[in-house]
Amino acid sequence: MSIKAEEISALIKQQLQGYKNELDVKETGIVTYVGDGIARAHGLENALSGELLDFGHGVYGMVQNLETNDVGIMILGDDTNIREGDSVKRTGRIMEVPVGDDMVGRVVNSLGQPVDGKGPIKATDHKPIEHKAPGVMDRQSVFEPLQTGIKAIDSLIPIGRGQRELIIGDRKTGKTSIAIDTILNQKGQNMKCIYVAIGQKQSTVRTAVSTLEKYGAMDYTTVISAGPSEPASLLYIAPYAGATMGEYFMHNGEHVLIVYDDLSKQADAYRELSLILRRPPGREAYPGDIFYTHSRLLERAAKLSDKLGGGSMTALPIVETQAGDVSAYIPTNVISITDGQIFLDADSFYSGVRPAVDAGTSVSRVGGDAQVKAMKKVSGTLRLDLASYHELESFAQFGSDLDEATQSKLNRGARTVEVLKQPLHSPISVEKQVVILYCLTHGFLDKVAIDDILRYQNEIFDFFDHSHKELLDEITKTGQLPDTGKLDAAIKEFEATFQPSQANDQQAASRNDQSSAASND
Amino acid sequence: MTLDSMTASKKYAKAMFEVLSGTNELETGYADLLELRKVFAANPRLIDILDDIRVSDQDKQSLLAPITENASDFIKNFLKVVADYRRFPQILEIIDQFQRVYEADKKIVRAEVISATELDNDQRDRLAKAFEKRVGAAKVIFDTKVDASLIGGVVIKSADMTIDGSVQTRINKVKELLLN
Numbered sequence: 001m002s003i004k005a006e007e008i009s010a011l012i013k014q015q016l017q018g019y020k021n022e023l024d025v026k027e028t029g030i031v032t033y034v035g036d037g038i039a040r041a042h043g044l045e046n047a048l049s050g051e052l053l054d055f056g057h058g059v060y061g062m063v064q065n066l067e068t069n070d071v072g073i074m075i076l077g078d079d080t081n082i083r084e085g086d087s088v089k090r091t092g093r094i095m096e097v098p099v100g101d102d103m104v105g106r107v108v109n110s111l112g113q114p115v116d117g118k119g120p121i122k123a124t125d126h127k128p129i130e131h132k133a134p135g136v137m138d139r140q141s142v143f144e145p146l147q148t149g150i151k152a153i154d155s156l157i158p159i160g161r162g163q164r165e166l167i168i169g170d171r172k173t174g175k176t177s178i179a180i181d182t183i184l185n186q187k188g189q190n191m192k193c194i195y196v197a198i199g200q201k202q203s204t205v206r207t208a209v210s211t212l213e214k215y216g217a218m219d220y221t222t223v224i225s226a227g228p229s230e231p232a233s234l235l236y237i238a239p240y241a242g243a244t245m246g247e248y249f250m251h252n253g254e255h256v257l258i259v260y261d262d263l264s265k266q267a268d269a270y271r272e273l274s275l276i277l278r279r280p281p282g283r284e285a286y287p288g289d290i291f292y293t294h295s296r297l298l299e300r301a302a303k304l305s306d307k308l309g310g311g312s313m314t315a316l317p318i319v320e321t322q323a324g325d326v327s328a329y330i331p332t333n334v335i336s337i338t339d340g341q342i343f344l345d346a347d348s349f350y351s352g353v354r355p356a357v358d359a360g361t362s363v364s365r366v367g368g369d370a371q372v373k374a375m376k377k378v379s380g381t382l383r384l385d386l387a388s389y390h391e392l393e394s395f396a397q398f399g400s401d402l403d404e405a406t407q408s409k410l411n412r413g414a415r416t417v418e419v420l421k422q423p424l425h426s427p428i429s430v431e432k433q434v435v436i437l438y439c440l441t442h443g444f445l446d447k448v449a450i451d452d453i454l455r456y457q458n459e460i461f462d463f464f465d466h467s468h469k470e471l472l473d474e475i476t477k478t479g480q481l482p483d484t485g486k487l488d489a490a491i492k493e494f495e496a497t498f499q500p501s502q503a504n505d506q507q508a509a510s511r512n513d514q515s516s517a518a519s520n521d
Numbered sequence: 522m523t524l525d526s527m528t529a530s531k532k533y534a535k536a537m538f539e540v541l542s543g544t545n546e547l548e549t550g551y552a553d554l555l556e557l558r559k560v561f562a563a564n565p566r567l568i569d570i571l572d573d574i575r576v577s578d579q580d581k582q583s584l585l586a587p588i589t590e591n592a593s594d595f596i597k598n599f600l601k602v603v604a605d606y607r608r609f610p611q612i613l614e615i616i617d618q619f620q621r622v623y624e625a626d627k628k629i630v631r632a633e634v635i636s637a638t639e640l641d642n643d644q645r646d647r648l649a650k651a652f653e654k655r656v657g658a659a660k661v662i663f664d665t666k667v668d669a670s671l672i673g674g675v676v677i678k679s680a681d682m683t684i685d686g687s688v689q690t691r692i693n694k695v696k697e698l699l700l701n
Contacts, residue, residue, distance in 0.1 A: 015698055024685035024694075028678070043681030069527045087683065 027090040031055075032070060034082045037231040038276045039073045041088050047071050050130060054089040055082050062095055062233065065277050072277045074233040076111065094130065097241045098123030099248035104192065107209055107223040110234040110241050115225065116209075129240040131247060133299035140305045145370040146257065146314050149185030149427020150178060152357040152420040155379035155437055156386075157342055160370030161255055162303025162312035166334055168319045168326065169344025173356055175318045176200075177424055178342065179259040180208055182316065184215045185427035186257055192249045193221040194258040196242035199235050199265030202227045211425060235269035243300045246313050250302070253309030258301070262318035263294060267330045284329045294330075295337050326361075340364035353421060359386045372430055374481040378437040382416060385441075389413020408446070415445045418453045431475035432461050438481070444491055452501050463494045526611045533608070534618035537599065538626070546595060551623055553596050558616040560588060571609040628659035632679035637671040637687070652677060655684075 029043030039061060047053070053061045053073055059082065065072030075082065076095070097112035100123045107116035114121050142160035159165045167175045183193045195212075197205045205225045212218045222245060226238035239260045246256040260266070267290055274287035282288050294317075301315035319334050324346060326335065335341055340363045349356035359382075368376075388409055396402060396410055419440050422428070428436075436457050439445050448456050464472055468490045474482045481487070541550040561568060570576055570584065581604065589597050603612055624631065632652065634640070640648070649661045656679070673688035 012699065016695065019695060019698055021691070024683075024690050026683050026685065027681050028683045029681055045681055069531075087678075089683070 028087045031082060031084055031086045031088055034079055034084060036276045037075050037079060037233055039075055039082060040070045041073060042070050044071050044090060047090055050094050052091045052093050052095050054091050057081050074273055075231065076233050094128050096126040096128050097244055099127045099245050100124040103222045103245055104220060105218050107225060110224065110226045110238040112241060127244045127248060129237055129244050131244060134302045134304060138305055138308055139302050142303050142366045142370050145372055147185055147430050148182040150181055150355055151422055151428060151433050152355055153342060154430060154433055155375060155382055156359050157340065157362045157364040158367035158371040159364060160367045161314050162301065163366050164298045164301045164315040164338040165364060166317050166319060166338040166341035168321060168331060168341050170321055170324055170346045173344040173346050173349045174354060175344055176261055178355055179261060179316055179318060180211055181425060181427055183212065183221055184217050184425060187217060190255060191220060192254055192256045194242050194246045195221060196224045196239050196260050198226050198238050198262060199228050200261060215425065232269040232272045235266055236273060239266055239297050243297060247300060250304060250311040250313040253311045255311060256313040258313060258315050260317040262320055263334060264320045264330050286329060291333050294334055298337050339366045353417060355422060359383055372479045374434045374475050374479060375430060377481050378434055378441050381441055385412055385416050411446055414450060415440060415453060418450050431472040434475050435460065435464060438487060439491060449500060449502065456498060459498060460494050526614060530611050530614040530618045533615045534622050537619055538622045550595050553593060554616050554619055557596060558613060561612055568609050572607060629662060630656055630658040630679055631662045632677050633664045633666065635666045635668050635671065635676040637669055637673050639667055640665060
């Protein structure tokens with residue numbers, strides 16, 4: 001290897017082309033206070049709110065408060081090298097993050113810098129993190145479905161592309177798992193996914209990234225991580241940075257799914273900043289504009305009009321409740337902002353009903369229009385079935401003599417709960433969901449023992465894959481339920497081959513189930 | 522506290538400026554205040570005592586007597602107001618703020634000039650002229666410093682503006698370009 005002086009000098013010349021010999025005129029201020037991720041500076045008379053300031057040594061800050069004598073600045077990074085009396089420069093820019101296709105498959109921090117050790121990101125473009133949401137005329141109503149691959153959600157609480165659906169529940173109820181599984185199911189759906197981890201343990205983020213890698217989901221996913229060891233300012237801006245990266249794809253006519261995990265931690269980070277900046281505390285010590293913090297973020301999720309390319313950004317914000325209390329400040333705020341919520345119930349989670357979706361309190365306000373017709377048909381009665389089951393369930397514990405109708409309701413309810421259970425990281429395609437729900441609502445499962453349902457489901461999926469692919473394809477293609485005669489015939493054909501686990505006759509098995517269902521819950 | 526005292530000082534300074542310009546005593550008042558500042562700056566203990574509530578008002582009066590004896594009505598009133606509202610700890614800041622208001626009115630600009638080598642008088646005058654023109658000031662007061670680490674060129678720091686024409690900054694810029 002020889003050093004070619006000419007090549008090198010040509011390269012250096014090219015790099016130096018941008019250099020202009022001019023005076024460096026900057027507006028500066030003097031730092032009068034530093035601490036807790038906040039700085040105050042005198043001077044900077046013309047600084048704008050939200051403007052980026054340069055502290056030197058690669059540390060930047062963002063103007064938050066403009067007061068009579070000084071400005072309050074949140075420091076985006078390490079504040080240990082900033083001293084009282086240092087000068088701080090205006091940059092005239094606002095906070096920007098890199099956007100583009102190069103971000104896909106990477107793990108970055110809130111500033112868009114890579115943290116996955118895969119080398120620098122050569123982004124084509126930078127965009128400001130605060131961006132106004134699309135207006136009324138830029139949007140159209142949500143009509144395409146976003147398949148989460150989770151039976152309980154796709155059937156009961158359908159989500160449309162461009163919708164904002166809140167995932168809410170206590171700690172350890174599987175909120176993140178639902179989000180991750182939804183990302184996994186976007187494989188081959190022409191979706192870009194963005195997972196924003198706010199204040200999540202770095203080990204948790206590592207696990208999530210490993211899962212995404214293992215199932216090949218990192219090919220279309222960007223992970224933004226603002227860990228608990230980072231300053232509150234980075235936790236606060238992380239979701240905005242993620243939204244900006246997502247908007248780039250949305251404006252290019254692509255479909256985006258963005259997960260904010262979770263907004264309660266972001267609210268806490270913002271509360272911390274606001275209190276140190278001496279803004280007056282409000283309810284639960286959150287600042288007055290905490291609602292706006294979340295509303296302007298979630299409003300950026302949209303389904304764009306065809307004129308703008310028809311791209312969409314679906315937001316799945318996550319909020320953690322304390323002991324199931326949804327009437328706390330942040331949960332009520334975010335519930336009112338979003339187009340519905342998926343409520344996860346700790347009790348059912350621990351009793352083994354996973355995903356622990358509470359069908360009674362979960363709603364989707366716009367997703368119904370986006371649901372596949374076939375799914376709409378088979379899932380129509382589910383919510384009612386579940387509701388009456390939960391109602392009867394408590395009565396049934398006392399009474400032994402139940403009439404036929406009640407028996408069959410309990411029977412159906414127990415099977416519904418069983419069918420809606422789903423293991424981790426195993427999303428099911430919509431056509432298969434339709435098949436198993438069809439079996440359920442048309443009474444084919446009533447004769448199957450509860451313990452056999454999971455096996456029944458897996459085997460019928462295999463059977464359809466091998467023998468009746470055309471029916472599945474029809475659902476995928478037309479979105480309509482195939483001719484019920486054909487479907488019934490196929491299911492009956494399968495039933496003939498299905499072997500129940502126990503040798504007992506069907507009658508006995510089903511009687512056992514009823515009594516166990518009645519005493520179990 | 523720093524915030525409060527600064528806001529207060531600005532208010533005092535503005536009020537004083539309005540009083541003095543109203544009675545056409547701006548020049549003499551300004552000179553008197555600068556003298557007063559010297560007295561207080563030289564005797565920091567004086568401020569402590571004047572602010573101490575354990576010291577009786579009479580004692581305070583007698584302490585101030587040498588100053589007030591030959592002073593103008595304006596200075597007498599000023600000290601009375603400051604005493605009434607217990608603003609003695611801020612008196613230096615008030616006078617500084619007044620100076621700022623006064624200089625802003627007279628278009629006098631103060632600037633710190635840092636150069637790699639000592640500037641001679643001709644260079645200084647030319648720099649002052651150029652700077653006056655740039656900021657639209659009537660007069661520029663330079664405070665010169667020498668810092669060899671600049672290598673060459675000059676840095677001018679004024680209020681909240683920094684004009685950096687040093688060789689060091691240029692080298693840093695080239696470094697950034699090459700590294701990116």
